[in-house]
Amino acid sequence: MAATDNSERLRSTMGLVLLACAPGLLTLLWLHGWGLLLNLLLCASAALASEALLLKLQHRPIRPALNDGSALVTAVLLTAALPAYTPWWLPMIAASSAIVLGKQLYGGVGKNLFNPAMVGYVLVLLSFPQHMTQWPVTQVLGLADTLQQVFGLGPGNQPDAWAQATVLDGLRNNRSLTMDELFASHPGFGHFGGRGSEAVNLAFVLGGLLLLQRKVISWHAPVGLLASLLLISLVCWNGSGSDSNGSPLLHLLSGSTMLAAFFIVTEPVSGPKSPKAKLLFGIGAGVLIYLIRTWGSYPDGAAFAVLLMNLCVPTLERWAERGQAQAQ
Structure with a gap:
């Protein structure tokens, strides 16, 4: 009976997470159209197929694990993080790696040491960096062009025709333009942060508030x-010159900030359990995101920040326990 209750509770929780992801996914769908939808279908099919195969090889029940929704949540988070219009095999590799390397090799749901979605994301980011930097502009490709691009059905469009550097990449590689000039000339810049990503981040805030x-x-x-990302970006904000690291609003409303804040660092298995440790986990992730964005080799850094903080969870829990013991 307890196992049944736990299974129902897990399924209900995963359902709420999927519902909370809906505003962000719908905003991404509005921005990227068929590319986002194909990414979702490819990630979901690869995640579910990988989970079923691993369970079958281990002679474990397949249907209960597929019905709990955890593999589908991983697929949805990867869909939100991956560029649209990537070749079909890239989201499938990311989702399969997330399930196999990030989840099932540790024993399945509830036993993973690292965030599965971020494991899959980092693997394809390190393995296929060129494809992972081809982010689409906000206009939507038609269905025929999308199929050509994703599945290689015909010549397709060259990435230069539909891809652009993200606002964080443009900021990191800027050497001569002031912030005002960047916002005026770079198609990736919106009002305060990334064009399009401002709306996406706010949509994920809505989902996070529901959770x-x-x-x-x-x-x-x-x-x-x-709070830590806001504080460090405020302290390191050096104005609007060509050497600016970007305003706090730019960092909050660009990249995957809100996805990371409400859907990635809150993953209950690979993250801390105690409230103080969770707070420290979030603070560390926010600082690392800023450091990687500003001085690292990758423009966003949320995935690396979360995986590094996953390594620190035992230490954070000990600090939290020690602080609680001293307070008593």
Whole structure:
């Protein structure tokens, strides 16, 4: 009976997470159209097929694991993080790696040491960096062009025709333009942050608030990440010159900030359990995101930040326990 209750609770939680992802996914669908939809179908099919295969090889029940929704949540998070219009095999490799390397090799749901979606994302980012930097502009390709691009059905369009550098990449590689000139001339810049990504980040905030309201997640990790990112970007903000690291609003409303804050650092298995440790986990992730964005080799850095903080979870839990013991 307890196992059944746990299974139902997990399925209900995953359902709420999927519902909370809907505003962000719909915004991405509005921006990228068929490319986003194909990414979702490819990630979901690869994640579910990989989970079923690994369970079959281990002679474990397949249907209950597929029905709990955890593999589908991993696929949705990867869909939100991957560029649209990538070749079909890239999201499938990312989703399969997330399930196999990030989840099932540790024993399945509830036993993973690292965030599965970020494992899959980092693997394809390191393995296929050229494809992972081809982010589409906000206009939507038609269905025929999308199929050509994703499945190689015909010549397709060259990435130069539909891809652009992201606002974070443009900021990191800027050497001569002031921030005002960047916002005026670079197609990736919007009002305060990335064009399009401003709306996407705000949409993921709506989903995150739903998870907070339904007590699926606690406030500690999201607040820790956003507060630390806000603070360090404010302290390091050196104006609007050509050497600027970007304003706090730019960092909050660009890249995968809100996806990371409400859906990635709050992953309950690979993250801390105690409230103080969750807060420290979020703070560390926010600082690392800024450091990687500003001085690292990758323009966003959320995935690396989360995986590095996953390594620190035992230490964070010990610090939290020690602080609680001293307070008593």
